[in-house]
Amino acid sequence: MPWELLDRNGPDGCPRGNLLVEGDNLDVARLLHPEHAGKVDLLYLDPPFASGQDYLVATLREGRRRLQHAYRDRFPGGLARYREWMAPRLEAACGLLAPDGALYLHCDTRACHVLRCLLDEILGERRFRAQIAWRRTTSHPDAGFYGAVHDVILFYADRSHSMRPVRSERDPELVRRYYRYRDPDGRRFMSDNLTGAGPGPARSFGQRGLLEPPHGRHWLHDQEGLDRLLAEGRVFWTRNGVPRLKKYLDEAGGIPVGDLWLDIQPLRSWHRREATGYATQKPEALLERIVGASSKPGGLVADFFCGSGTTLVVAERLGRRWLGCDVGSAAVQAARRRLLHGGVRSPFSVCRLGQAPGLPAPRARLQEGRVHLDGLEGVPEASWRELVDCWAVEWAPRGEDFRPDWWALRGESGLLPVLSVPAPGPPEGLCPRVRVYGIEGGVATVRALGTGTP
Ligand SMILES: C[S@@+](CC[C@H](N)C(=O)[O-])C[C@H]1O[C@@H](n2cnc3c(N)ncnc32)[C@H](O)[C@@H]1O
Structure with missing residues (x-):
């Protein structure tokens, strides 16, 4: 594959596993085509909605809340331009769908008519199964007008698609x-x-x-x-x-769920367990319903606008295989963090398609069997930590691929750990590989030199 492998996570000798790719999904879906055409059981797509806004991701870094650009949702030229942009992407993604697979396209009332016409053309009207209205908010500031309180999820599947009946709790x-x-x-x-x-x-x-x-x-x-x-x-x-x-x-059991979903709460800032700060993150409960209904354990779930990785963590939890892609480094970082924090059980790899911005080389040393991250070359002591999203250590490099044994992820406090755990096993002669991931998407790798002996 013409992409750069950033990290391979999982035990030694395991297969490449699930895949998270940073890149434009048009290229990514086309590159995946030879290997995955007709193999995806469930495709969930949550693209930009043509809202005319820019979206941010809020993270806690070094005790302060930082706002970072996540993605742009502006289409000068209006819905016609949006349609032009979406058409090849939908076509490329749908080309991977299994004949009995299902597609859920998440959008809102601004562009759902455009997307539905496109999907009718791509997948055929007869595959259209439902236009789901998901209530994502209860109130709207647009008093005096019919404010939009719901999103639309277009559901397409062949008659051969087998669905698990979905029931909701009684009101x-x-x-x-x-x-x-x-x-x-x-x-x-x-x-x-x-x-x-x-x-x-x-x-x-x-x-x-x-x-x-x-x-x-x-x-x-x-x-x-x-x-x-x-x-x-x-x-x-x-x-x-x-x-x-x-x-x-x-x-009595639950109530069979129709196309009006009122029972799944939107994500609020106090949902601390799952909130990543990614502006358009969807609730895991929504994806649990979709993944649970339209895929089986072991099936392949793909999300080519994966944002903070909601689909991927849910697919992982429910025992599905997954493929994720997003063009934004903030999104891929949020998704990687979430997968690693969530204690992912299956191996997964993170790749990038396209150029990444530069990142100054890290200064890392091995002392008493631990790696110390001391800074980034040429960046003042007071500010380098803010430029780093996370870093990782591979104690004994085993070939080209970077296979981290330990990740330094910011915890709830937002502080970046600068000291690794001790090297496992006898640390003699270690020359660990250290990779630092910058918040803008750059990656820099060094060998940590020093003494391995405690
Ligand atoms: C509505 S958000 C997805 C949110 C996601 N469902 C979640 O729960 O976090 C849309 C995403 O599409 C991504 N995106 C926009 N253009 C893209 C492209 N050409 N290829 C891949 N991803 C793209 C944006 O970076 C953004 O993360």
Whole structure:
């Protein structure tokens, strides 16, 4: 492949594994075509929405909140230009889709009509399955106007695509309103009709004797069925002595999900576990629904506008293989950080297609079996840490590929660790390779010289 391998993560001897690529997805999808055409089971795409805005990523570095450019979502020339830009990218990505695979394209009301027409052309109208409205906010500042509170997710799949049925939890307010009754043991139920339209015979209701159904109706169960319901305590008597069926909440299951998704909360700043500071990050719950519904464990999930890597971490957690791509270094860094923080189990590689900005050489030394990162050549002591996103150590380089044994990632405090963990095993004669990743996407590598002996 004509791209630069930045790091290979996973145990020695493992295959290249999942792939995160920094580069324009048009080139990346075309390069992946020979190996992956027709193999992607699920494609989730969350491209720029033609919003006319620039987006930022907010990170905590050295105790301060820094705002960094993430991506530009401006298309001078309007939707016509946007269409022109999206068309080859959608075509290239869809070329990788398996015949029974599924595509979910996330957009909003500004361009969904354009994208739907494009996808009808690329995949065929008959593959169109749903236009999902996901409520991403509850209020909109545009008072006096019909403010947009939902995003649109276009779902395309062939009839051969097998989907796992999706159910959502019942609305607590509706549960409170309808499941009003409880058995003595606290089991909650609602009362439901025991009759259907059309006349029918009287039935015996145990001690209450023979009861005629209401005029023009019939009891829904035959005598045997009614006896069983009575024996199981599933008949509820109203104050007027009318028998009704008990429908228990614990047997009701979730509600089959339609094309209106109101039950997945948008990501808020207080969702600290998953918030990365990436402006347009989507909630993991949304991707859990999509990945869970439209792919199987071991299947291949791809996201060519992966941003902070939401699809990738969810695919990883649910045991799918994954391919991710984003043109922005801030996005790829956020995704890598997230995958590493999340304790990824499967091996993955990070590659780059295209030129990266330069980064001054790091000053690293080995002392007492640990690597000390002392700075970047020519950068003042007071500011070099802010230029570094993270760094990594490969204790005993094993060939061309950089295979980190240890990562220095900023923790919750945003401080960059400058001292590695001790070298594993006997440190004698070590000459570790140290790679520093700059916040603008540059990468610089040195050998840490010094003493390996503690
Ligand atoms: C809406 S964001 C995706 C957010 C992502 N779903 C998440 O949860 O973080 C759109 C992404 O598309 C990326 N992008 C824009 N143009 C691209 C291109 N030509 N190739 C790859 N990625 C691109 C942007 O850098 C941005 O990260």
